[in-house]
Each structure stands twice: as C-alpha cells, then as structure tokens.
Amino acid sequence: MAQTLPNIIILLGPPGSGKGTQAKLLSQKLGIPHISVGDLLRDHVARGTELGKQIKSTLDAGKLASDEMIVDTLFDRLAQPDCKAGYLLDGFPRRVSQAEILKKRLKASVHPLVVNIYVPDELIIKRASGRLTCKNCGHIQNSSLQPPKVPGKCDVCGGELYTRTDDQPEVVKTRLKVYYEQTAPVAEYYRAKGLLNQVDGTQPPEVVLNSILALVK
Numbered sequence: 001m002a003q004t005l006p007n008i009i010i011l012l013g014p015p016g017s018g019k020g021t022q023a024k025l026l027s028q029k030l031g032i033p034h035i036s037v038g039d040l041l042r043d044h045v046a047r048g049t050e051l052g053k054q055i056k057s058t059l060d061a062g063k064l065a066s067d068e069m070i071v072d073t074l075f076d077r078l079a080q081p082d083c084k085a086g087y088l089l090d091g092f093p094r095r096v097s098q099a100e101i102l103k104k105r106l107k108a109s110v111h112p113l114v115v116n117i118y119v120p121d122e123l124i125i126k127r128a129s130g131r132l133t134c135k136n137c138g139h140i141q142n143s144s145l146q147p148p149k150v151p152g153k154c155d156v157c158g159g160e161l162y163t164r165t166d167d168q169p170e171v172v173k174t175r176l177k178v179y180y181e182q183t184a185p186v187a188e189y190y191r192a193k194g195l196l197n198q199v200d201g202t203q204p205p206e207v208v209l210n211s212i213l214a215l216v217k
C-alpha cells in the first residue's frame with residue numbers, strides 16, 4: 001500500500017490479540033511513537049486528574065472511556081513534535097464515531113495504514129483466563145500455555161504471581177462483549193472503504209510482526 005508521510009498506523013484487534021505487544025515492536029522497528037490510548041488514560045488515572053478519576057470508575061467496571069474523555073487527551077499527545085513523522089495508534093479508534101473524528105482531524109492527503117489482528121474468542125479467553133502477572137517484576141506467564149516452574153512463583157525473579165483484575169473471566173467477557181458491540185464495527189468501517197488489512201494473530205509474535213511490516217514497506 002502506498003504510504004504518504006506522516007507514517008500513521010492504526011492497529012485494531014480484540015483485547016488479548018497481542019495488539020499491545022505488536023505495537024511496541026512496530027514502534028521500535030519503525031522509529032515512530034507508540035500512542036497507546038489506554039496508557040494515556042492510565043497516566044491521567046495515576047496522576048489523579050479530574051479526568052483520571054472519571055476514567056478509573058469506568059475502566060474498573062470493564063467498560064470503555066467516553067469519546068469526550070479520549071479525543072482531547074489523544075490529540076493533545078499527537079500535537080507533540082515526536083509525532084510529526086508519524087505514529088502508531090493502539091486502542092483508537094474504538095468506535096466508528098471516533099474513526100469519523102479521526103478522518104476529519106487528519107489531512108485529506110494522509111492515509112493511515114489500518115491493520116486488524118484477528119484472533120478467535122476461544123483463544124482470547126484461553127490466553128486471558130490463565131494469565132498470571134508477577135507482583136514484583138511484571139513478567140507475564142500463563143498457567144496452561146507457559147506454566148510457572150514453581151507453582152505461584154515468577155520464572156524470572158521468583159516473585160508472587162497473581163491474576164490481574166483485567167484478566168478475571170467476568171471482566172474478559174465484558175470487554176469482549178463491549179469490543180464486539182463497539183470496536184468490531186470500526187474494522188468493518190475501514191473494510192467498507194477498502195482500507196482494512198487482516199493479519200492472523202494466532203501465529204507467534206515474530207510472525208505477526210513480519211506480516212505487519214510486509215504491509216508497511
């Protein structure tokens with residue numbers, strides 16, 4: 001696909017598709033900032049801003065933040081100089097309404113590369129339900145896919161492993177439900193415009209990465 005500067009990539013995919021991992025890898029490979037809208041919002045939560053307090057109660061319930069919460073935060077970030085040559089959007093647009101806002105705010109000459117990482121629900125639930133996070137170093141393991149060598153202990157540092165609130169089955173199911181209601185139509189929105197590139201997210205991360213890089217070049 002022909003790329004016009006700035007180099008803008010929109011990564012889509014359900015929660016648990018490995019989208020965040022791919023975003024980090026792509027950002028490093030391409031030398032463009034990884035703009036995780038989730039991280040931007042969490043930063044507000046961590047700093048305890050008014051916006052952060054609203055977001056916290058929304059996210060704790062496994063729901064998504066409102067367009068109003070998100071758009072100003074995002075475009076404030078995109079106005080910074082490091083985004084001039086391009087950027088990678090992770091977690092935005094999350095709704096068709098946001099895709100339309102983005103189209104309006106971008107120059108007509110700018111054509112983002114839209115990549116959808118596809119993973120079936122069964123695998124997402126399997127990945128999430130067994131996910132264990134180290135309290136000490138943040139390392140992530142999986143009780144069925146990558147079981148800890150010592151039960152309950154991190155393979156890297158020996159720290160205590162726990163299930164994050166985000167990975168509890170009810171929260172995962174709520175997030176998938178919200179995804180299919182609100183975010184899956186974003187992929188359809190881009191597909192209808194002939195802009196959607198599908199990548200198989202069941203493959204190993206390095207294979208997924210190469211599939212995406214092949215679309216960029």
Ligand SMILES: [Zn+2]
Binds near residue numbers: 135157
């Ligand atoms: Zn650890």
